[in-house]
Amino acid sequence: xxxxxxxxxxxxxxxxxxxxxxxxxxxxxxxxxxxxxxxxxxxxxxxxxxxxxxxxxxxxxxxxxxxxxxxxxxxxxxxxxxxxxxxxxxxxxxxxxxxxxxxxxxxxxxxxxxxxxxxxxxxxxxxxxxxxxxxxxxxxxxxxxxxxxxxxxxxxxxxxxxxxxxxxxxxxxxxxxxxxxxxxxxxxxxxxxxxxxxxxxxxxxxxxxxxxxxxxxxxxxxxxxxxxxxxxxxxxxxxxxxxxxxxxxxxxxxxxxxxxxxxxxxxxxxxxxxxxxxxxxxxxxxxxxxxxxxxxxxxxxxxxxxxxxxxxxxxxxxxxxxxxxxxxxxxxxxxxxxxxxxxxxxxxxxxxxxxxxxxxxxxxxxxxxxxxxxxxxxxxxxxxxxxx
Amino acid sequence: xxxxxxxxxxxxxxxxxxxxxxxxxxxxxxxxxxxxxxxxxxxxxxxxxxxxxxxxxxxxxxxxxxxxxxxxxxxxxxxxxxxxxxxxxxxxxxxxxxxxxxxxxxxxxxxxxxxxxxxxxxxxxxxxxxxxxxxxxxxxxxxx
Numbered sequence: 001x002x003x004x005x006x007x008x009x010x011x012x013x014x015x016x017x018x019x020x021x022x023x024x025x026x027x028x029x030x031x032x033x034x035x036x037x038x039x040x041x042x043x044x045x046x047x048x049x050x051x052x053x054x055x056x057x058x059x060x061x062x063x064x065x066x067x068x069x070x071x072x073x074x075x076x077x078x079x080x081x082x083x084x085x086x087x088x089x090x091x092x093x094x095x096x097x098x099x100x101x102x103x104x105x106x107x108x109x110x111x112x113x114x115x116x117x118x119x120x121x122x123x124x125x126x127x128x129x130x131x132x133x134x135x136x137x138x139x140x141x142x143x144x145x146x147x148x149x150x151x152x153x154x155x156x157x158x159x160x161x162x163x164x165x166x167x168x169x170x171x172x173x174x175x176x177x178x179x180x181x182x183x184x185x186x187x188x189x190x191x192x193x194x195x196x197x198x199x200x201x202x203x204x205x206x207x208x209x210x211x212x213x214x215x216x217x218x219x220x221x222x223x224x225x226x227x228x229x230x231x232x233x234x235x236x237x238x239x240x241x242x243x244x245x246x247x248x249x250x251x252x253x254x255x256x257x258x259x260x261x262x263x264x265x266x267x268x269x270x271x272x273x274x275x276x277x278x279x280x281x282x283x284x285x286x287x288x289x290x291x292x293x294x295x296x297x298x299x300x301x302x303x304x305x306x307x308x309x310x311x312x313x314x315x316x317x318x319x320x321x322x323x324x325x326x327x328x329x330x331x332x333x334x335x336x337x338x339x340x341x342x343x344x345x346x347x348x349x350x351x352x353x354x355x356x357x358x359x360x361x362x363x364x365x366x367x368x369x370x371x372x373x374x375x376x377x378x379x380x381x382x383x384x385x386x387x388x
Numbered sequence: 389x390x391x392x393x394x395x396x397x398x399x400x401x402x403x404x405x406x407x408x409x410x411x412x413x414x415x416x417x418x419x420x421x422x423x424x425x426x427x428x429x430x431x432x433x434x435x436x437x438x439x440x441x442x443x444x445x446x447x448x449x450x451x452x453x454x455x456x457x458x459x460x461x462x463x464x465x466x467x468x469x470x471x472x473x474x475x476x477x478x479x480x481x482x483x484x485x486x487x488x489x490x491x492x493x494x495x496x497x498x499x500x501x502x503x504x505x506x507x508x509x510x511x512x513x514x515x516x517x518x519x520x521x522x523x524x525x526x527x528x529x530x531x532x
Contacts (some may be wrong), residue, residue: 129400129401130400130401130467131398131400131401131402131405131431132393132405132409132521132523133401133405133431133492133493134493135398135467135468135521136398136521136523136525137493137494137495137520137525137526138461138471138474138477138479138495138519139459139461139468139479139481139493140466140467140468141465141466141467143465144459144461144465144479147459148457148458148459148479148481149457151457151458151459151505152456152457152505155457155504155505156457156505158507197461197462197463198462198463198476199462199463200460200461200462200463201459201460201461201462202459202460222458249401249402249431251401251430251431251491251493252456252457252481252491252493253430253431253490253491258457259457265445293395332475340510372460
């Protein structure tokens with residue numbers, strides 16, 4: 001077992017509202033401050049005592065800018081996890097490393113975004129790092145690049161359109177009960193889904209994540225400290241990050257497999273480190289930059305294989321409270337809102353606390369995944385005290 | 389001779405493929421093969437991860453292969469607005485058996501009949517233009 005297993009826990013969560021991208025009345029830094037102070041209040045921690053700061057990708061609300069407004073007494077650890085949304089779950093591993101090694105005691109993991117639409121994908125998401133091999137050939141957006149993977153997932157591996165629709169239907173169904181969800185009032189039927197405009201085939205509009213302004217934060221402390229705190233701790237059982245040989249920045253040359261999320265080895269490590277397997281998971285927040293990529297994640301995690309995807313991914317199986325694997329119970333990246341996946345962690349925590357608006361009764365093991373198809377990715381399993 | 393792409397350089401990512409663009413602008417598809425272990429290395433890189441060599445031979449390759457995947461772009465995306473009037477257009481990922489099945493991208497040219505994963509395609513080279521960001525570009529046609 002990994003030394004990381006159960007050594008830390010999430011004890012505070014904070015989230016701003018989701019705004020349509022480019023429309024937040026507050027600047028990015030203020031959104032970050034709001035999310036962090038909310039998380040401290042939620043945890044019953046003096047925000048000035050937060051001594052570690054971790055974000056990922058191209059986060060610009062760095063601790064140096066946050067400290068004066070948080071009244072930070074001492075910043076003892078600060079780190080940015082590499083690449084894009086793939087880094088999401090890996091933030092917890094860095095936090096655990098900092099806490100276990102005595103570098104920090106209370107670590108804020110956060111992400112904030114508020115940008116005009118024309119800068120967002122290029123700078124904030126793609127980090128201006130799209131190679132000429134793509135741009136020369138008319139490919140710019142992650143939506144187009146991931147579409148290449150998903151075309152193969154569907155045409156070559158036989159994952160049906162109905163599986164994609166089921167993730168959309170489940171996400172919007174869950175969003176209805178979530179006052180925070182940006183898509184809570186969006187009507188969703190098979191007809192509406194099928195009639196929506198195409199973005200980059202095979203993706204239709206509703207297969208894509210929303211792009212929002214907003215911020216979210218979770219607070220991580222040692223398991224020891226978590227025991228006596230205000231909230232039910234969500235223990236971090238495993239949160240590996242990385243990629244395998246044959247992955248990385250390879251411009252559509254991933255081998256031996258291509259059409260899934262690049263998380264197979266990560267998931268194997270997570271099951272090994274945590275001592276649990278896919279059948280044990282009660283509820284999952286699956287990162288869906290694009291929904292077919294999230295289906296690839298579920299394949300990589302061993303929930304089903306290509307041939308079973310159509311049977312597994314049905315509306316009934318994917319919804320709380322009693323589906324086989326309820327996913328994206330806040331509405332997720334498709335229907336709640338998308339701030340580079342960061343909304344998934346608070347919802348995974350709420351499931352352990354028993355406070356989700358779409359609660360899975362008695363949820364003990366709560367999964368959330370990092371950005372699928374990213375050049376490097378991560379995944380994490382949270383557990384209640386009795387899973388330790 | 390000065391190359392068009394060098395005057396319109398796109399920065400980011402690995403940046404080891406200048407010889408690819410140079411030979412393409414000269415009308416030849418060439419791909420890097422490690423001088424040490426003779427493995428095809430694509431995307432081009434600075435060192436062979438298999439044998440540790442820093443030397444690559446750029447070998448001319450016939451632009452012939454099979455469709456590995458594709459997408460039909462139905463929206464004019466921000467950074468490729470030069471192709472706005474071409475929407476919808478299809479971009480292919482093509483495997484080249486002659487070069488160890490490395491995969492290259494390129495826009496589909498001509499008739500879409502037969503477009504499917506596994507379809508045989510043949511490439512030609514377009515001269516630099518605004519649409520290709522003043523780089524030379526491979527275009528693929530489906531072989532009947």
